[in-house]
Amino acid sequence: MAKTAIERVRMARANNRPTGKDYIDNLFEGFFELHGDRQFGDDPAIVGGVAFLEGRPVTVVAIEKGHGVRERMSRNFGAPNPEGYRKAMRLMRQAEKFGRPVVCFVDTSGAYCGIEAEERGQGEAIAQSITTMLSLRVPALSLLIGEGGSGGALALAAGDEVWMLENAIYSVISPEGCASILWKDASRAADAAESLRLTAEDALGFGVVERVIPEKELGRESFYQSLKEALSGKITELAALDPDERLQKRAERFRKIGAY
Amino acid sequence: MDFLRFLYKPKNELEKGGRQSAPVTVGEGEITKPCPNCHNQIPLSQLWENAHCCPICDHHFRMTSRQRLHYLVDRDSFTELFEDVRTKDVLSFPGYQKKLETTENACGEKEGVVCGEALINGEPCALFVMEPYFMMGSMGAAVGEKITRLFDYATERGLPVLGFTVSGGARMQEGIISLMQMAKTSGAALRHSQAGLFYAAVLTDPTTGGVTASFAMEGDVILAEPGATIGFAGARVIEQTTRRKLPQGFQKADFLLKHGFVDAIVPRKQQRETLSMLLRMHKGGEGRG
Structure with a gap:
């Protein structure tokens, strides 16, 4: 049976x-932080x-939530500060200098x-991060x-393509926040989650x-293996595209969302 | 003993003689509006004469996009653009369609931003002015589309852009579509910038959320109106999240100036002069190769 939004x-x-x-750790070799x-x-x-990534140097940026209470606290529960986005921008510019594709992993409330x-x-850090990603002359995938x-999340998802795990969510506001603002009742988060259309299928639509990545084998070796092949193929x-053509496609990708 | 008063330091407002009585005279039958800052009743006629600033304490009243255009641009120079772009309730979000209709009726605007081309002291520019009375200038697909079109319009014609922001952020009734407007508008501002054209943002009260995190912070020059609240996260949310008391003046225009995120705070009555001068200064110099 299909899962509900909440x-x-x-x-x-x-x-x-x-x-x-x-x-x-599972998709790349020799990661140097x-x-x-x-x-x-x-x-x-x-x-x-x-x-x-399969022998090709890439720049990797990931929002990290951590596992377990202690690590989660040390990672600020995956809630980046401005210096986090500025670090990401620095690494993306560096990738551009050396012609390396950029791969971002996004996971933040x-x-x-x-x-x-x-x-x-x-606000400035997020705005600049979006602009930096939109202007990168190397391929960028999130x-x-x-x-x-x-x-x-969008700060690190303004590249050529964005892929989404089957049970990941993408939303302008948390369902709890939405419910408490609109209906003054955070306990109606389930209704808000439904109304916000935040699932992967919605985002694809x-x-x-x-692309939506199936989660059937999430975390297993086979999962990472097929994801690695897909990523490598896409890169x-x-x-193979001319940088100007790639940049134009990237711009059009966002230009057409909510167009009239 | 009045002559000894200079020796005595008042400890509070009451000892200073209480709230100052208004040096404004209210004519009989005149409609007044209370100043949110000094609480004096200000006749509407005086507000209009004073660019919607309090004649007593200089508090900058919130004003509609049309009022702002009235003060800002040369008479009869404004040509509105893209006025028919309207949002759609793509998510079929509960209550949104009705909210749009009642807002349009009450506010008289079709969406949360007015775009056009105008002269300011004779200087041509493309400009957008966000509308606080249309769902607090929240950014949905129509606002994003209009601002994007305006930047593209200006890029094609080699025009500078002036943008007045006022926004509660992204419009949550449009879900992920509204979030994407941040990237869409940023892309358009980027194309404009890469063409070597000038963009000045004027942040007015309040400028928050997704607008702060996109085109509001992408100006070559970023100005703020005195006292404006400018930030990414809402103050109440921050207080609840951190359980800390917020410092005095947090997220006010002075706070942003101090921390280096706006170039200058420009009172409303000086904006015409300041902006037209900036437009002249950015016309492209002889240094360009």
Whole structure:
């Protein structure tokens, strides 16, 4: 039987779900992590670096939630601060310099909302991250692997294609937030989840993502193997395009969403 | 003992003599509006004469997009663009269609932004002015589409863009489609920028959420109106999440200036002069290769 929207939300948030680092470890070889935004600090909620994908060097950026309470706390529950997005931008520009494709893994309930995050320009960081990704002259792919929470997720999902796990969600606001604003009742999250159309099938239908990855074998070797082949194939395909053509297609991808 | 008063420091508002009485005179039968800051009753006629700023405390009243255009652009120079772009209830979101209809009737605008081309002190520009009275300028597909078209229009014609933002953020009744408008508008602003054209954003009260995290923060020059609230996350949400007391003046225009996210705070009455000067300054210099 088909799962309800709120069941999908729970699955997307589940503790035992593979996180960004699991994908990095299983899809790439020789990942070398690069730290810091060179301006303020190093955000533990965003992991980035260089690795090989079937022998091809790529830049990898992942929002990392962590497993278990302690690691989740140390990762700020996968809620990035501005310096996280600035680190991502630094690594993407570096990828561009060396002609490396960029692969992003997105899994966040949203960019961190805190006093210092605002002081350091959370809005500006997200805006610049979107623009940076839209302007990258190398291929850029994003995978929504769990929660795709609003601008904090979009900041790393403005590339040539966005893929989404079967039970990942992508939404402008959390169902709880939506219910409490619209109906002053956070307990109506299930209704909000339904109304927001936040499932992978919805996103595919709206042209917001290009591909939905089945989760039947989620976390198993076969899962990563087929995902690796799909990623590698897509990057080969994107890399064959002329950069200007690729950039134009990327722009059109967003230009047509909600057009009249 | 009045002459000894200078020795005495008032401890509170009451000791200062309480709230100052209004130096404005209200004519008989005149309609007034209370100032949200100093609480004086201000005659509407004086508000209009004063660019919708309080004549006593200079509080910048919220105003409609049409009122703003009235003060800003040269008389009869404004040509509206894309006025027929309207949103669709693509998600069939509960209550949204009805909300759109009642909002349109009450506000008189068809969507949350007005776009067009105009002259400011004789300087041509494309401009968009967001509408606070249309669902608090929230960005759905129509707002995103209009702003995107405006940037593309300006790019094709080599025009600078001025953008006045006021927004509660993305319009949640349009779900993921509204989120995508952040990337869509950013793409258009990027094309405009890559063509070497000038874009100034003027952030007015309030500018938050998805608008702050997209075209509001992408200006070559970013200005703010005095006292405007500007931020990504809402103050109440931050308070609830962090369980910390927010500092004085948090997310106000001065706070953003101090932290380096706006270039200047420009009072409404100076905006015409400032913006037309900036337009002249960015006409492209002899240094361009």
